[in-house]
Amino acid sequence: MMSPNDPTRSASAPVAQDGARVCLSLSEINALCFKAARGSGLTWGEAEEAGWAAAWLTRAGLAGPSILLNWLKECDGLSCPMPEAGRWAARMRPLCPLRTGIALADHAGLPEGPGEDGLQIDSVAHPRLILPFVARAATRLDLPLRIGWVGAELTLDTAANGPITVSLGEDAGAPVDLWIAVVARPEPNEQQTDCAVPTKGIAFADWQALDALALRVTVPPSAGSRAGAGDAGDDND
Template structure:
């Protein structure tokens, strides 16, 4: 399966909303997934895995309780809550690293670290349980295998890596992951009504031909 980044972004947005996140968070998620796919990472798989956890039903428990000091929640941290906060709090990295605990789908933090790098105009490193990723906002280097969940994530100002990942213009999600996203996306579609059918193309509810 091969899709344009525009297709992936649109599907990710509807899927995130269908999973119970706000439209604002869905917008953030869709751009994050697109950025990951552009870096050659499987953003669709990461989002599908996150949405199946059902964190949106009690999202307050999965966002950082504070930004001063250690970032942790009452439950596992959701990257769609911690990530935008990281972007908005990029200035904190000038003073000290940001440390997070118990993050699910931590790969989704990388696009938000990229936003912070653009704001600060520097390289930003994200260490995820020993795996190091470095970005300047547009490019990415990853040293190691990114885990599905992380006990510890440390975000700090970094240095330019020697090699960078190649950029991609299309995504190739696995059929199962794409199906998961589409199932969530379908929750945002309004069911057909008699009025909508009458307003649609064709003969409506009767056929006099």
């Protein structure tokens, strides 16, 4: 039986609130989702981006770990984008939101990226996961970017910092065609009327699923690993 402080755990065992949810800090969410993504077979770089994106979404009031988990269940069947000016078309399979988001931020300021003429991206699965990278692209451009798909539309701006203030519909993960455009920055005294309620904790079942994926990249403890831990030399001068 694994002890609560076993070093192979992704983190200390959280206590479920009301028997259904657990509370983690943003850094714990980042670490857990990073390890879970790596345990699902993503590269180290992709896994780091996934952990960061889950923490960003959580800070924005969305269920970042749950969004990430739903995507991880299908990421093997999704394709990489082929950036082109004006439109990124999906070929054969829906586009992966993480890899599409990374490419989108990397192409900010380039002809293939979002610009004055706008950008359409076809058939993106789990579109909420792309939001952190649109925000990163807005930061690199120092311009607000508006993103939308059927049933959702919001502006991400370098000057904004707080919960997302529009409804994004249900997180079904079904592929959507989305568009991104540069928009004018609102006046400083312009007030937003909609409010979002930040997510309260993580579903305990989702934490368990992410933790199980994270444990794939750990080494189970053994007598040999414990005996070999630490420096075998004498550091006394």
